Amino acid sequence: MSILGTRVVRTEDPQFLTRGAVYTDDLTDERLTGALHATFVRSQVAHAKILSVDTEAAKQAPGVVAVYTAADLTDLPPLAPPFPFIAAEFERQWLCTDTVRFVGDAIAVVLTEERYQGEDAAEQVVVDLDVLPAVVGTANAAKDETILFPAAGTNVLAAFGEPAPADFFDGCEVVVEQAVVNQRVAPVPLETRATSAVWGEDGRVTVWCTNQGAQQAKGQIAEWLGLDASLVHLITPDVGGGFGAKIGADPEYALVAHLAKLSGRPVRWTESRSENLTTMLHGRGQDQVVKIGGTRDGKVLAYSLVTDQDGGAYPRIGVVLPTLTMLMTPGTYAFPKVHAQARALATNTTPIGAYRGAGRPEATAAVERAMDLFAAEIGMDPAQVRRINLVPKFDEPHTTLMGATYDSGDYVAALDKALEASGYAELRAEQQARRERGDARQLGIGISTYVEITGADNGAGTGEEAELEVHPDGTATVLTGTSPHGQGHATTWAMLASDQLGIPVEKITVLHGDTDRIPKGGGTMGSRSLQQGGAAVHQAAVELVEVAKKRAAERLEANPDDLIVDLGSASLQVKGTPGVSVSFAELAAEEALMVQTTFTAAAATFPFGAHVAVVETDVESGKATVVRIVTVDDAGTIINPLLAEGQRHGGIAQGVAQALLEEVLYDEDGNPQTSTLADYPFISATELPSFELVEMATPTPMNPLGAKGIGEAGTIGSTPAVQSAVIDSVAHLGVRHVDMPATSMRVWKAVQAAQAGAQHQNGSTN
Amino acid sequence: MQVSMTVNGQQRTDEVEPRMLLAHHLRDNLGLTATNIGCDSTSCGACTVIVDGLSVKSCTVLALQAEGSQVTTLEGLAGEDGELHPVQAAFQSEHGLQCGFCTSGMVMASVGVLAANPNPTDREVREGLEGNLCRCTGYHNIVQAVLKAAEAGPVAGQVPQTQEVSA
């Protein structure tokens, strides 16, 4: 029996569970002996002119070795916008020169001998500011009354698509429109950002930092600092979660490397959680308008999604998120007409980047909300409306009106499985009974169906490399360009090699995240790793067997075609003559047995699924509690179900968190209101039930494993299901819409307003 | 100032600044980096260790306050022969960790939960771990791991130094 598809426990766990992983702040590399600690001096004001920065007192503080401001960095070019279609005027300074644009914008850096001295000294830096009006929220930004980058002349960072034609909804019996907020959330990997850097006598800099792909981070740092890429050696230690927010490098990492050069000493930086919550990229942050039209018997004829993306103070990945949202606008549905348009705007808030799902959850949340509103308007069960409009099962790729080519899917089956596993009919009966009794705790049932794009960079045909070497002692080493930070690649990649070679998983070491040893790699993001990096390891193992067969054939005086792998003994043997064999280890002892290969997937893959969430809402207080979540998440062939389930669990929880609890808040002056974990309502164990996972696996033809991505699916499906369940729990009281997070206060207000006879067509329940 | 404490069964005496947190003392002075720091508001529990039989967040305690105490960190939890503690073993078998950053604190807090309640329900485990945050696992498999560890009996709520542990 193949090891693939079995629940192999992680080989990385024993160390993690006895000595702990080694994160960037844990490093004891001798090159970092005597390292200075960097502490950033950051703006406490969202938008202001800088009148002066006085570092004199700080320089005299205990332990201070140096204090740097923008004036010390004139040899570094400013940070250009990350995409060529963004106007060059939206550039960022390493340290602010004349303007601060969000609370947390970096003004100075203090280097101290010891960690605690940095905070003391940073407080001694005196910054004199002339406060400007702050732009908070996309609606304000769009007015262009206050402009963050006056040279650009507008707050619009980028615009995509055209308005819908005037006759777009002609012929619809019913049209529903709703403003929907997909709120800004904080990724909050439990490990905050951290880096260390040291320059060698050879003129090269070694940078350790927490990230999701060493090669990309290295490339960025080299480019930003104007260094030849060969001069940067980037090492990714163990990483305590990323969720998209650790893609690439952040300017802080490059700046710390630069300051190590200026100071002539190794430098380390580990941010505090409050610094993390105000300065690490946030996610989501879309204000959407959905409009949906169709017939009274449930057929949707036209759907439009218009999005304003909050980009934050400086353009980062957030600017392009709405393009993914647009691509996935129709989701699982076969709408005859689809329209999408978006723009991204600069505001005086933390810049926005990728967060688990990155653009796709926003598309799913929008279309699922629209489907529920449409169902409510025509008085049809939301499951039935979905069934009527889903793209039917397809085996040949299906291209949508937005130009996405879905590889394989059976959305109706996914929905039916989820409904059946949840006991949908019984749930509706129970709901009805509670409504009739007027129970204090009402039941809400939310359904979502989703399809998302994973391994989207497949389209670019970049490919992913893998190297596999068998050693004479019977062990093997895999080098990969993916970058695990919780996903368990050390185990799964070993399974993929073991599956071909028979070398036990415990004897296979998987290495990643060292750009000197592994110069090329795409990292881990966008649910790409298994379908690209894993597929590359599989391919390397297949090729290694071929190489070994040729060599074994000579040694055994046999025809290579007559040789088969005996997995039990990790050897090649002559078919039908088990006594005549040679092990991979023996072949490696003769001559290095190693394969390096590149796998290029045919195209992106489109995992899909359906979620049913059940909530109980206390109608008096508005507090909704998730009591059940049933999920079907079809990610094609599953290599390690134990780890795939873990990905689903984590994703589901983050979706529930967004639907019910989490939101980054600013006051109207741009002051963050959620800058510690005491204020930011990070979801805890008590706010979640255990999850009910249903299996479904529709392989993709895009890679030999048949695998699609699983990292983000849980979040994409659960967010709208839970939001919908909360709304459903009070729908009988007249509530049609509640924005996320559906907090007690929001739900309570929605119920009050509905009972007072107010209309909720505009969705504004704040 | 000088501070002495027994850490994972070993007597340790060091110079510390009066304001130094126990979490930083363990990490920076004693090199016990399994204990992690995930927040600055005593919210995340990544720093949880066992001090004199109680699971505590080591970022809420000054090193000086642990004078004379028995401290157990994740590094001191496995048996002398390296045999995993039932909670450690269950975290592996149930896949109760992903990135691992919460894990040290989560494991130590779980020992505390099981000391106080050797046979907890799903809900009781969740309530016991409310002060420990995890971003990766959705808590599902952490809860499964604690329930699994409970099957090992009272030893799951004990640390090797045979201290009494309570939540």
Ligand code: FES
């Ligand atoms: S670091 Fe101690 S509770 Fe977060």
Ligand code: FES
């Ligand atoms: S395993 Fe990553 S925070 Fe818990």
